[in-house]
Amino acid sequence: MSEIISFTFNGRQVQCEPGQSIAAAVINTGTLSLRTTRFGEDPRSIFCGIGICFDCVVVVDGVANQRACLVTAQSGMKVESRS
Amino acid sequence: MIIVIGAGPAGLAAAEAAARNGSDVALIDSAPRIGGQYWRHRTEVSGYRSNRAEALFAKIKTSRSVTYISEASVWSIERDGSLIRVNYLQGGTESSLTAEKLIIATGAYDRSLPFPGWDQPGSMTPGAVQALYKGHGVLAGKRVVVAGTGPFLLPVATTLAEAGVEIVGLYEAHSPLRWTLSPVALIFNLSKFAELIYYWRLLAKHGIRPQFGRVVTSFAHGQATISHVDSDFRMKAKRAQTIEVDAVAVGWGFLPDLTLGGIAGCKQRVVSDGTTVFDVDRNQLSSQPNVWIAGEATGIGGADLSLLEGEIAGLAASGQEISSRLRIKRFAKELFAQALSRSYPIRDGWKSWSNEDTVICRCEEVTLANIKESVVELGAEDSRTAKLFTRAGMGLCQGRVCSRNVAEIVAGLTGCSVSDEERIASSNRPIAAPISLGLLGDGKK
Numbered sequence: 001m002s003e004i005i006s007f008t009f010n011g012r013q014v015q016c017e018p019g020q021s022i023a024a025a026v027i028n029t030g031t032l033s034l035r036t037t038r039f040g041e042d043p044r045s046i047f048c049g050i051g052i053c054f055d056c057v058v059v060v061d062g063v064a065n066q067r068a069c070l071v072t073a074q075s076g077m078k079v080e081s082r083s
Numbered sequence: 084m085i086i087v088i089g090a091g092p093a094g095l096a097a098a099e100a101a102a103r104n105g106s107d108v109a110l111i112d113s114a115p116r117i118g119g120q121y122w123r124h125r126t127e128v129s130g131y132r133s134n135r136a137e138a139l140f141a142k143i144k145t146s147r148s149v150t151y152i153s154e155a156s157v158w159s160i161e162r163d164g165s166l167i168r169v170n171y172l173q174g175g176t177e178s179s180l181t182a183e184k185l186i187i188a189t190g191a192y193d194r195s196l197p198f199p200g201w202d203q204p205g206s207m208t209p210g211a212v213q214a215l216y217k218g219h220g221v222l223a224g225k226r227v228v229v230a231g232t233g234p235f236l237l238p239v240a241t242t243l244a245e246a247g248v249e250i251v252g253l254y255e256a257h258s259p260l261r262w263t264l265s266p267v268a269l270i271f272n273l274s275k276f277a278e279l280i281y282y283w284r285l286l287a288k289h290g291i292r293p294q295f296g297r298v299v300t301s302f303a304h305g306q307a308t309i310s311h312v313d314s315d316f317r318m319k320a321k322r323a324q325t326i327e328v329d330a331v332a333v334g335w336g337f338l339p340d341l342t343l344g345g346i347a348g349c350k351q352r353v354v355s356d357g358t359t360v361f362d363v364d365r366n367q368l369s370s371q372p373n374v375w376i377a378g379e380a381t382g383i384g385g386a387d388l389s390l391l392e393g394e395i396a397g398l399a400a401s402g403q404e405i406s407s408r409l410r411i412k413r414f415a416k417e418l419f420a421q422a423l424s425r426s427y428p429i430r431d432g433w434k435s436w437s438n439e440d441t442v443i444c445r446c447e448e449v450t451l452a453n454i455k456e457s458v459v460e461l462g463a464e465d466s467r468t469a470k471l472f473t474r475a476g477m478g479l480c481q482g483r484v485c486s487r488n489v490a491e492i493v494a495g496l497t498g499c500s501v502s503d504e505e506r507i508a509s510s511n512r513p514i515a516a517p518i519s520l521g522l523l524g525d526g527k528k
Contacts, residue, residue: 017220019115019125019219020219020220020221021218021219023215024215024218024219024220024221025219025221027215027221027223028221032204032205033204034204037448038448039448040448042202042203042448043203043204044202044204044445045204045205045207046207046211046215047195047202047206047207047208047211047445047484048192048193048195048207048208048210048211048484049207049208049210049211049212049213049214049215050120050192050210050211050214051113052192052340052480052483052484053445053446053480053483053484054446054478054479054480055202055445055446055480057479065479065517069211069214070113072115
């Protein structure tokens with residue numbers, strides 16, 4: 001691939017190919033958990049993978065509740081598990 | 084103009100058919116590439132008879148009368164006199180399109196059943212594993228179990244195996260002998276044997292042997308428990324097997340995506356297996372004037388049926404004639420769809436897989452114990468009341484994943500069955516996609 005996308009996930013650098021979702025990019029680095037739940041603080045990852053279940057929601061550049069399986073990774077993005 | 088929502092098999096077929104007589108078509112889809120879930124791809128479509136996809140894509144892309152709008156998620160549909168307005172978000176900005184006619188082809192998503200650990204990272208739907216690989220080139224793990232019920236498990240297991248994943252188990256809950264219940268459907272669909280042979284060869288090539296009457300009954304810390312079940316999905320006393328895996332892909336057929344048709348006010352009905360679908364006539368016309376619905380949203384039947392329904396809807400919406408040959412082809416595929424639901428029914432025994440602390444509503448982290456408490460101690464008699472007590476189904480997904488399961492669990496506890504009204508009510512959602520109040524305010528100007 002010509003171009004490499006680089007963004008941060010909880011402060012850690014993640015690199016991926018153009019067009020890959022945030023979830024795909026993070027999972028490709030070997031990290032499955034994308035966030036922890038509000039009450040039980042249980043780890044969660046993608047589940048439905050197509051934007052139905054909202055289990056993979058992360059904070060993208062300060063905007064909460066973004067579905068990591070749908071949002072395409074862009075260079076310079078700051079992705080966090082919670083705000 | 085005709086607006087088509089959804090660029091999967093049904094939507095593509097509808098857009099192509101409607102454009103045949105030069106009707107202006109706007110095809111709106113939420114994904115970056117056309118094809119829907121079934122023909123999801125990065126560079127080119129792969130899998131069984133993928134040439135059909137390439138042919139349709141080419142027609143859509145070269146057609147002068149089709150405008151294709153990608154990465155646009157429709158959040159509401161409203162009437163404007165005799166016109167229909169579709170409001171959508173594209174890259175954070177709100178836009179709308181207005182047309183005389185609308186075809187809804189929003190497809191379906193995996194149905195899930197709860198079991199201990201189904202909320203752990205690494206437990207996904209087969210659709211998620213497929214989307215992750217076909218859409219993004221990423222594998223869910225090196226060692227994967229594919230399980231649940233239905234023919235969709237075959238393309239998922241074989242796609243992953245072709246990509247280099249070790250399929251450590253392919254578990255189908257039902258016996259394949261259930262197909263003997265549907266001899267007529269098989270005779271009318273002999274081409275399906277070619278598809279079966281296609282998958283059988285791929286399974287053999289990778290040394291994958293499907294095992295029947297088994298389900299994943301727990302998943303935690305890289306270990307999946309595989310249990311034998313009877314025809315009612317109840318675990319047998321036989322010893323369960325534990326295997327080391329990176330991921331489990333478990334799916335129980337599909338649920339139609341009813342959100343947008345519901346917003347448009349289209350009438351729904353409950354089919355014999357309890358699935359809520361849209362009620363359409365022989366031309367795919369819904370209860371709403373000038374709104375047609377095609378594909379999985381009118382009943383789960385697979386891509387073949389979706390293509391035919393899409394074509395019929397597109398022809399009807401653009402005022403073209405629908406040949407009796409097309410209707411007969413659809414009839415044959417409808418027989419097959421009925422055979423699918425007869426061969427792969429979801430049995431009540433799944434409720435016994437959960438423990439008291441198993442999460443039933445993933446969004447709001449509501450456990451089986453919480454739901455039992457709402458019924459036994461707080462007196463909830465239906466799923467709506469149980470939902471108000473526990474918040475099950477009131478999270479971000481608006482009950483898309485759990486509402487049917489919660490209704491079944493409550494019905495089991497109260498000794499009632501889930502009413503059709505309850506099933507239809509739980510599938511209706513006021514807004515399709517999350518939208519900020521600021522945008523909502525602007526959109527009303």
